[in-house]
Amino acid sequence: MKVGIYPGSFDPITLGHLDIIIRASKLMDHLVIGVLNNISKKTIFTEDERVRFIERVLKEYNLDSRIKVEAFQGLLVDFAKAKNASFIVRGLRAITDFDYELQLAQTNHKIMPDIDTIFFTTRLEYSYLSSSTVREIASFGGDIKQFVPECIVQSVYDKFKAIGSV
Numbered sequence: 001m002k003v004g005i006y007p008g009s010f011d012p013i014t015l016g017h018l019d020i021i022i023r024a025s026k027l028m029d030h031l032v033i034g035v036l037n038n039i040s041k042k043t044i045f046t047e048d049e050r051v052r053f054i055e056r057v058l059k060e061y062n063l064d065s066r067i068k069v070e071a072f073q074g075l076l077v078d079f080a081k082a083k084n085a086s087f088i089v090r091g092l093r094a095i096t097d098f099d100y101e102l103q104l105a106q107t108n109h110k111i112m113p114d115i116d117t118i119f120f121t122t123r124l125e126y127s128y129l130s131s132s133t134v135r136e137i138a139s140f141g142g143d144i145k146q147f148v149p150e151c152i153v154q155s156v157y158d159k160f161k162a163i164g165s166v
């Protein structure tokens with residue numbers, strides 16, 4: 001069985017992430033979306049919120065039978081090993097992603113030669129899109145409907161209201 005891991009912060013999940021999830025899942029029997037809980041990388045949304053948003057999106061798009069979401073801490077290769085994964089999935093938006101992603105993939109391969117990283121290039125319409133752009137726009141009450149799945153739009157606004165930034 002071909003198992004892949006798609007790791008990231010997903011703070012929050014965007015349509016760019018969703019596009020990668022759908023395309024990657026077609027190549028694998030099972031895809032695990034790994035929501036990274038990294039104490040040195042502060043996120044706006046809690047681990048639980050980030051996981052629940054993705055679960056809601058998977059359900060909405062009927063993807064929840066072959067794709068699961070799990071939070072993880074620590075080394076990605078350890079998480080991948082625990083899940084019996086053969087692949088790590090990452091997305092590439094621009095040349096600026098490449099340097100970092102190449103280093104990450106090569107380091108992971110060195111630590112765990114059995115696991116390969118597969119890159120998906122972003123679709124043109126999402127090449128500019130990142131979670132940080134979404135956070136920025138939402139924090140000013142701007143329109144995020146074309147950036148994140150419809151079913152999480154209100155929750156994203158609610159969060160910024162709750163933290164007092166809108």
Ligand code: ADP
Pocket residue numbers: 007008009010011014015016017020089090091092093097121122123126127128129130131
């Ligand atoms: P990280 O903190 O690991 O960069 P992100 O949640 O920002 O986590 O991204 C997870 C992965 O998804 C990364 O490989 C990133 O390059 C990719 N990604 C993010 N946004 C897009 C997008 N708009 N199109 C394609 N890939 C994307």
